[in-house]
Amino acid sequence: MARGTIPILRVADNLLVTVQTELHDAVADAFQEDLLTTIEKTGAAGLLIDVSGLDFVDSYVARVLADTGRMAALMGTATVIVGIRPEVAATLVRMGYKMTGVRTALNVDEGLALLPRR
Amino acid sequence: MPQVNYMSRLRLDERELHSRRAFFELTDEDLARLGSLRALADRHGDSVVDALYELFLGHPESRGFFPDEATVRHVKKMQREYFQGLFAGRCDLAYVEDRLRVGAVHQRIGLSPKWYIGGYSRYLRLLLDRMFADLPPAEAQAAYRSATKLVAFDMSLAIDTYIAADQDAVARHQAAIRELSTPVIRVHHRVLLLPLIGTVDSHRAGQIMETLLLRVSDEQARAVIVDIAGVPTVDTMVANHLLQTTEAVHLLGAEVILTGISAQLARTIVKLGVDISTMHTRARLADGIELALSLVGREITSKSDRTDRADRADRADRADRADRTDKA
Numbered sequence: 001m002a003r004g005t006i007p008i009l010r011v012a013d014n015l016l017v018t019v020q021t022e023l024h025d026a027v028a029d030a031f032q033e034d035l036l037t038t039i040e041k042t043g044a045a046g047l048l049i050d051v052s053g054l055d056f057v058d059s060y061v062a063r064v065l066a067d068t069g070r071m072a073a074l075m076g077t078a079t080v081i082v083g084i085r086p087e088v089a090a091t092l093v094r095m096g097y098k099m100t101g102v103r104t105a106l107n108v109d110e111g112l113a114l115l116p117r118r
Numbered sequence: 119m120p121q122v123n124y125m126s127r128l129r130l131d132e133r134e135l136h137s138r139r140a141f142f143e144l145t146d147e148d149l150a151r152l153g154s155l156r157a158l159a160d161r162h163g164d165s166v167v168d169a170l171y172e173l174f175l176g177h178p179e180s181r182g183f184f185p186d187e188a189t190v191r192h193v194k195k196m197q198r199e200y201f202q203g204l205f206a207g208r209c210d211l212a213y214v215e216d217r218l219r220v221g222a223v224h225q226r227i228g229l230s231p232k233w234y235i236g237g238y239s240r241y242l243r244l245l246l247d248r249m250f251a252d253l254p255p256a257e258a259q260a261a262y263r264s265a266t267k268l269v270a271f272d273m274s275l276a277i278d279t280y281i282a283a284d285q286d287a288v289a290r291h292q293a294a295i296r297e298l299s300t301p302v303i304r305v306h307h308r309v310l311l312l313p314l315i316g317t318v319d320s321h322r323a324g325q326i327m328e329t330l331l332l333r334v335s336d337e338q339a340r341a342v343i344v345d346i347a348g349v350p351t352v353d354t355m356v357a358n359h360l361l362q363t364t365e366a367v368h369l370l371g372a373e374v375i376l377t378g379i380s381a382q383l384a385r386t387i388v389k390l391g392v393d394i395s396t397m398h399t400r401a402r403l404a405d406g407i408e409l410a411l412s413l414v415g416r417e418i419t420s421k422s423d424r425t426d427r428a429d430r431a432d433r434a435d436r437a438d439r440a441d442r443t444d445k446a
Contacts, residue, residue, distance in 0.1 A: 082371060085335065086366075090327055093366040104368060104370065104371040
């Protein structure tokens with residue numbers, strides 16, 4: 001899968017990403033790479049990843065998302081993951097997966113409120 | 119309660135009818151024989167029905183179902199039709215439907231199977247007497263054999279209706295209990311409350327998590343108060359389920375506040391070594407509500423505070439006006 005499949009929008013100081021395609025290994029890698037490069041270029045204050053379009057998130061995808069958040073944090077960018085579906089949350093918790101180090105919010109509005117303003 | 123279609127509930131189609139009739143050895147010949155006895159049925163219908171109701175009305179328990187004369191007249195008329203039905207000479211799906219309706223009515227009014235079967239027992243004896251009185255012995259014997267087959271067939275339908283209705287009632291109650299076991303209440307805009315009462319096993323815990331997550335997502339709740347004052351024992355398993363639920367709710371972007379923690383429970387949790395530091399906890403529900411409200415940017419203030427403030431504002435306003443009047 002080519003890079004740039006998942007569009008990264010810049011809104012003021014923040015980056016906004018809506019994940020709607022399933023994150024297979026290749027897509028996930030490219031996505032992470034894309035995001036980190038964009039952060040490097042823009043020096044965005046915050047990153048918001050909307051996953052409400054995902055019906056299915058396995059532990060691999062969850063880890064990619066959380067890792068991306070932690071990597072962004074290293075670069076000084078706060079990350080919020082929004083729109084995790086109830087069934088997805090239940091599955092992740094049952095598998096014993098903990099999304100440590102990343103904040104979550106119900107929707108894009110709430111998520112944006114959590115991001116810093118410069 | 120909705121009217122149940124017992125035909126489909128019992129899966130009574132042509133195939134089932136065929137196999138049931140085969141099992142009761144109810145042949146077309148039997149039906150034709152009964153059909154040929156219509157004159158006998160007409161002759162004895164009233165006396166058979168009267169004798170049957172002597173049985174029902176003679177017992178205090180079953181008598182209760184027939185409070186007045188009008189009811190007795192009505193049910194006797196129905197019974198008369200039922201009796202004629204035995205000699206209709208047919209046993210098709212329409213016949214079955216008719217029989218199921220009778221069974222459903224009896225089930226609904228709470229007439230228990232013992233009255234039903236007892237009634238049928240007298241029915242058969244009444245038929246036996248009349249058949250042997252009116253017909254040559256060989257013919258009477260054949261007629262009686264056919265009648266017992268059809269009556270037993272009818273009984274099977276009635277009993278199946280009873281059982282199906284009971285099963286439906288049990289299923290309804292189970293659904294009600296399931297619903298009652300996770301009553302998620304909306305306390306305030308974006309604040310939910312789940313008062314847990316009774317024992318929490320892993321099945322219920324899973325259900326609690328699912329219901330709660332769906333509600334949080336539907337209502338876009340910011341805070342969920344889980345009050346466990348009504349849970350008699352909290353062990354490691356329950357505590358871990360609560361932790362999982364908290365974790366999952368957190369993934370959605372909301373917070374869980376655990377309230378109703380008694381001194382004993384606090385001791386248990388610490389002794390069990392369960393780490394619930396990720397949860398907001400409060401001893402009392404009221405404190406939990408205050409915390410939840412603060413999460414949605416609200417607070418509960420005392421009315422007198424507000425009155426004081428209003429008074430002050432009012433006084434200042436009056437002073438201001440007086441001031442202006444003075445100047446004028």
